[in-house]
């Protein structure tokens with residue numbers, strides 16, 4: 052029940068923070084628009100004058116795709132590198148944003164009435180983001196210990212399962228074992244992510260500077276309440292999966308071969324990104340609520 | 349008792365199939381007894397070879413292929429060219445392979461064992477023992493035969509290229525001492541190279557294969573007898589005429605299926621034998637359907653499949669190195685339990701390897717010296733068959749919106765290549781294995797597809813049918829193919845083959861520039877009078893445009909060009925250009941502007957390396973870049989939401 056209450060609190064809290072959802076979306080689109088400009092310039096140069104490419108408007112054509120890669124692959128490589136750099140920068144920015152999100156969520160929990168949210172928001176958000184950036188960055192580095200553990204578990208599992216398919220005669224088993232390994236890998240990735248979420252929450256609530264201790268303690272916290280923390284996390288993950296399915300179904304139904312449907316599809320896409328921003332805040336708020344509820348006891 | 353009865357059986361069998369009477373000239377006659385010893389990963393063999401000197405000169409030495417010696421050590425020509433044994437294989441003693449000649453003698457005559465020596469006609473690599481020479485005490489006279497008895501030991505290597513073992517799976521190919529081909533009094537007997545296949549004379553094979561009784565066996569030809577030896581082993585006897593090689597396979601994990609296949613036009617009657625590894629049973633229908641498609645396609649387009657059997661062998665995934673290989677009336681395919689239906693590798697490999705029964709099996713060109721003749725013609729046939737049965741645009745990959753054709757794959761390979769070799773080259777003289785593959789398979793196939801579009805489908809169909817009919821059960825060369833193409837099409841095609849087969853250069857024509865500029869009326873001072881353009885003052889005067897289309901030859905190769913020019917009002921003009929100069933301009937005065945221009949509107953120039961520059965719009969399309977840039981941006985946005993999670 053506590054889990055459902057925290058889940059409900061999380062999703063509601065995120066609805067009440069439209070500005071924060073907007074800021075997350077805005078930063079996302081700012082980064083992404085670089086890719087838009089680079090790629091549209093590239094396509095105009097490479098394909099704009101070619102009637103052969105008109106077929107691409109209706110459906111994807113591998114003949115043209117391969118020609119592009121082969122004859123005009125150079126700029127594509129540059130765009131790929133640009134995307135890599137942007138993704139790394141965005142990772143740093145999202146560490147920064149985490150502090151802001153949690154600061155706003157915690158401050159609104161403390162003053163349960165939301166008056167003055169408008170003027171206070173940007174100050175709390177950006178101050179919080181700046182305040183905790185260094186600690187969260189350190190947390191990221193310390194988390195390498197957990198990631199190494201995940202890799203070791205993966206290698207161990209691989210080593211343990213290998214003899215089962217050594218003769219190579221049972222490909223069905225081989226296939227399912229690989230699937231199991233992927234599933235186990237994903238589970239541990241999510242687990243570490245969840246531990247880091249709780250560590251951030253603890254650091255912000257206590258304004259703690261002992262990052263490593265927080266990480267250590269919250270690892271213990273998660274394992275002590277394994278079922279519950281996991282249930283809450285996967286409830287949120289399922290919400291995200293639901294959003295993805297809805298978006299995919301809508302996107303699939305739009306035939307984008309002329310301007311208007313292309314713009315409609317773009318708008319639908321932006322609504323999806325907004326919903327993902329909302330989900331991110333829901334994650335933080337729900338887990339914050341759950342952690343706080345364990346402190347009240 | 350057993351032997352005479354067997355001879356009678358074989359005799360009756362041959363005469364029950366009158367269509368088999370000597371489709372080819374029988375130069376060789378092999379009678380082999382082979383015993384598989386799984387504990388040694390080897391085959392103990394005894395071979396009686398009757399060889400006919402079909403030339404007009406006496407022959408005083410014989411040359412044999414001992415292909416398994418390619419896997420004897422890391423100094424063999426094969427392994428040196430390949431850069432060593434596959435990295436996934438431990439160089440254990442048991443993993444190497446070799447042929448050992450324990451005894452060789454003339455029947456009722458001299459023992460030649462001490463006369464055996466190894467020669468290296470291609471590269472002089474003294475460590476290579478894939479060609480054996482035996483000097484004869486007396487020459488074999490023209491049109492006379494010699495009978496040899498050979499005791500040999502074939503140690504199979506761990507599978508990584510065609511032959512070998514993997515766990516309890518055995519692929520015995522290129523496993524017995526096989527005599528070379530005598531051409532114009534000289535031996536054509538090449539060493540085993542990393543990028544080469546085989547060449548041998550037609551004849552008769554009768555092979556007795558003894559294996560532990562739990563093994564399921566498949567082999568070239570028809571099984572004519574099965575004997576339970578009462579000692580835990582079984583002997584299977586296979587017989588086939590008009591073939592030039594013999595391969596067999598054994599594995600207790602095979603499941604065997606038989607189905608008879610017949611076709612009315614042209615008349616075909618054969619038995620399909622499937623040996624499917626038990627882990628791939630769910631691929632049975634895919635294999636069977638694609639094999640039936642292959643038999644139908646090749647029979648209808650080239651000539652009726654003439655043999656009484658066709659055996660498909662599906663090796664386990666770990667022995668994939670043995671997969672995708674052709675032998676007379678038997679081939680290995682490739683599959684895995686987890687291959688989805690839309691990934692058409694089992695279908696493509698099945699059709700390709702079956703097709704080699706035509707281009708290699710029956711039309712037995714020299715794969716060492718002119719690999720394109722089998723791989724190129726067969727890839728051309730494969731692309732057409734795959735398109736016919738699995739869809740023009742999805743014959744390789746058909747996974748939801750992801751659709752790629754066999755043709756698209758092959759073309760990508762060719763246009764992305766370094767163009768370091770021409771198609772016509774000896775298989776081991778290519779710059780690399782990759783260059784061998786892309787020229788012998790893909791570029792050769794595309795050149796034939798281009799020839800087909802140039803000549804027309806009907807004429808090309810006749811070319812292929814005639815080539816098969818004229819050259820089946822013989823050893824044709826590239827010249828013979830050209831001869832047929834020119835005979836049938838009644839055209840001189842030398843310019844085509846010289847450019848696309850003998851040169852590595854590129855074909856690339858492009859639309860250079862489209863320009864529509866307004867024509868000014870005479871302006872300035874003419875004969876003492878000052879004139880101005882009336883259009884500057886009167887709006888109603890019709891504007892005239894000078895429209896200019898330029899075509900550029902960017903590649904070295906020359907091909908006649910068709911040009912389609914379209915104006916804004918819909919007017920279309922077709923132009924022709926011999927394509928020889930580096931550029932050509934077409935100019936038109938019209939009261940309207942150009943809309944677009946296109947070379948090769950019929951899409952004949954398959955080998956033109958850049959199809960994107962073959963057409964051009966006057967006004968760029970803005971929606972397309974917008975759509976895809978927004979699409980990519982949204983994908984990147986989604987990626988960022990994961991990173992920021």
Ligand SMILES: [Zn+2]
Nearest residue numbers: 700704723726
């Ligand atoms: Zn092939």
